[in-house]
Amino acid sequence: MDTGTRVECQWCKAQNTPGTPNCYTCGAPLDVRNVVSDSGWREAPRLRDMTEIHFSQSTCQVEGEIVPVAEITLAPGDWIYFEHHVMLWKDESVGMSVMPLGGGMKRAFAGMPFIITVAQGPGRIAFSRDATGELVVLPIHPDQELDVREHAFLLASHSIGYSYTRVKGLKNILFGGQGMFMDRFVAGNEQGLLLLHGYGNVFERTLGPGESVLLEPGGFLYKDASVGMDVETQRLSTGLFGGGGMNLARMTGPGRVGIQSMYVHHHTE
Amino acid sequence: MAAYTCRWCRATADAADLVSCPTCGAPVDVRDQVSRSGWYELPAVPDMARLQFGRSYCQIEGAYVPVADFNLAAGDGVYFTHHVLLWKDPSVAIAPMALAGGWSRMFAGLPLIMTDAHGPGHVAFSRDAPGELVPVPLQAGMSVDVREHIFMAATNQVRYDWFQSGVWFQTRQGDDTETHYPVGRYVDRFSAPGQPGLLLLHAAGNAFIRQLSSGESMLVKPTALLFKDSTVQMYLHFEHPSGTWRSWRSWGERFVWLRLTGPGRVAVHSAYDRLEDPGNTLAGSSPATRWQWT
16 A cells, blocks of 8 residues: 555554544544644544544544543453553453552552553453543553553553653652652553543643743643653742742653643642 | 624624634634523633733633633733642743731631732643633723632733622521531622723533623522622522421421522523531521522
């Protein structure tokens, strides 16, 4: 086939057959132009109801728009992993197991899921979170590493490596809104699927080297591992009443930063 | 050239290539959605619509939990309660804006300080609930009353004040008397004394507005009130359904309503907080009307 006539998805860069309404790999509508604010934030592609996404021999169908469901049809031999509380329903045939993780005690103390559950095909299994928001299909290219706010990841396919990274610096741990750890996903050689659930609407911005933006820590969703994160405190004093402080996370490029508009607000003082 | 008058905020603009009202963001190409009872549904602001104020503008981004992204020119500013800040450029300076009546505000659970942001640069706000951004452009001399914790941001031309709601009732259980404030103890008032300004509110769920004529009144759930023109009066109304066993002081024995009397606009939102009324014996209230169904 002539690759010169292919349509490139602007979200995941996959090549698609002309006339296809949605990207085969990430589900982004191909007939809708990018929605970018003047400040440079790009809206995550709004996946159409019943969009199908393909990975390995399996598919993911996105159902609903306000609190979307990700319904996975697993081929024999394919598997996905997830935090067990996001599971909505499953076929009886789908096998369940637990992914062995190191550092269990540390994870438990940090409030991260102690176990990651694995579902093995063949069969169907569906996932959703308990809040209005968007499913975000994140393209991770080989050798890329992505850090994700804890509990924001919905599921990942077997070809994507999972680990976690410790948040550095006491101030970042106490006031950064992420706790002690963030999930880290690493792309393998094979095309995989990583699905996040962002509360509200999701926006992404690519920061140039040294470029920075200040975020409400609760609004942080994901970042490339190359993006630095440091919490800064802004004093807002009003004399007799003391006032308070506002902690903001300074994200410094290069790399992508994703935010969610319905953030988890962390009281600072 | 033809002029366009916005049906939501009444501002006029050059009609050429207009997609949304430059003052409030209401789309120009959709017809009004008005219920048979007269409620006008707030037209959803199109994604990426720009609201112009002075040399600055606000861009509305997203649909479920929209973000208000202000592009502030040098010297222009907005104020907000600090927990709605989502992100900002490092160039945007923020500073506290002290408010009078600190003790009263603190005891009432109102934010003790407002935060001021000054350009140049971008600063963005969102609330932590699905809903709509409600732009309320204020012409010079206008003022609106807003239920507490609804406010998102306002431009510096808008003056902020607050007053006691004067809407309360007391219940008694044994020797304990409790005072309830169905619309909050205080109400925020925003006015544009000198020049026009932009006020942004966040409605949980959908927002609806209705115009009451002079003397016309209606009953709304107190926690559903979004804002009202300052000319609209509000009182309590207690409604007792028929067939309830009066000696059993259950919550279902009465409905607590807010009676709003025109002239002026009244706006409500559809995802309101639950009204806390333990249903105990009523010991007193602010001026109120009553109705007992037989």
